[in-house]
Amino acid sequence: MIRRRTPAPVLALTLALALLLLVLGGAGQARAVGYRYWSFWDLTGGKWTYATQGPSTARPSDGDAEGFRFAVSEDSQDASKPRGAADFASICAKTPAQQGKKRVALVIDFGTTADAPSGETPPAPRTVCARVPSDATTADALASVAKPLRYDTNALLCAIAGYPRTGCGEQVSARKPTASARPQAKPAHHGPSVGLLAGVAAVALLGTAAIWQARRRRG
Numbered sequence: 001m002i003r004r005r006t007p008a009p010v011l012a013l014t015l016a017l018a019l020l021l022l023v024l025g026g027a028g029q030a031r032a033v034g035y036r037y038w039s040f041w042d043l044t045g046g047k048w049t050y051a052t053q054g055p056s057t058a059r060p061s062d063g064d065a066e067g068f069r070f071a072v073s074e075d076s077q078d079a080s081k082p083r084g085a086a087d088f089a090s091i092c093a094k095t096p097a098q099q100g101k102k103r104v105a106l107v108i109d110f111g112t113t114a115d116a117p118s119g120e121t122p123p124a125p126r127t128v129c130a131r132v133p134s135d136a137t138t139a140d141a142l143a144s145v146a147k148p149l150r151y152d153t154n155a156l157l158c159a160i161a162g163y164p165r166t167g168c169g170e171q172v173s174a175r176k177p178t179a180s181a182r183p184q185a186k187p188a189h190h191g192p193s194v195g196l197l198a199g200v201a202a203v204a205l206l207g208t209a210a211i212w213q214a215r216r217r218r219g
Helices: 008-029 138-145 194-218
Strands: 033-044 047-050 064-073 101-109 126-133 157-159 171-173
Touching: 033 101, 033 157, 064 138, 101 138, 126 138
Parallel strands: 064 101
Antiparallel strands: 033 047, 033 064, 033 171, 101 126
C-alpha cells in the first residue's frame, strides 16, 4: 500500500486555518462579566465622581449633593452615572436650614429596563432633600427619605425604596445598552479583536508561503 505524503505547503495552510477557527471561536465565546448593583456618587463642581467610600461611612456636609444609580457595570470605570441635571440649590430650595441639622441633596436613579432584574420595572428617578443630624452618614440620610433599604450580610446596599425586590450585586453578562439608555457609558468597541487580526495575518502569511513554495518546486 502506497502512502502519499501531504505536501508541506498544504499542511501548513491547514494548520493555519485551524488556528484561525480557534481564534474565531474564542472571540465569539468571550463575554465581559459585570455586576448589577447600586453605585454611589458625589456631585463635585457639577460633575458626578465615583465615591471613594461607602454610604455607611461617608459623612456629607450641609450643602452636599450625592447620588445613587442602579445599573449593570463591569467596574467603577464603566459604571453608569445618575442621570438628569440636579444640584443642591434646586433640590433643597424649599428645605430651610436648622440648628444642629444638615441638608443633603440626594439623586436616586433606579436605572433602565435593560438593567432591571427579570420581572421588575425600575421606578422613575427621584430627587429629595434629606435633613438629618449634623453627624449623620449618607446611609442615614438615605434611610430618612427612601425606605425600605435592604443590605446583605456584608453591609452592601442591595435595595433603595424596595428596589429591586431581590438580588444583591449578582454577577451577570455585561451588556452595552444604547446611547439613549446609558449616555455616560463608554462606547462599545465594534472593531475586530487583536486575536482575530493576528489569526487572519497568520493565515495570509502561511498561505503566501505555501503558494511560493509550490511554485518554486514546480519551477
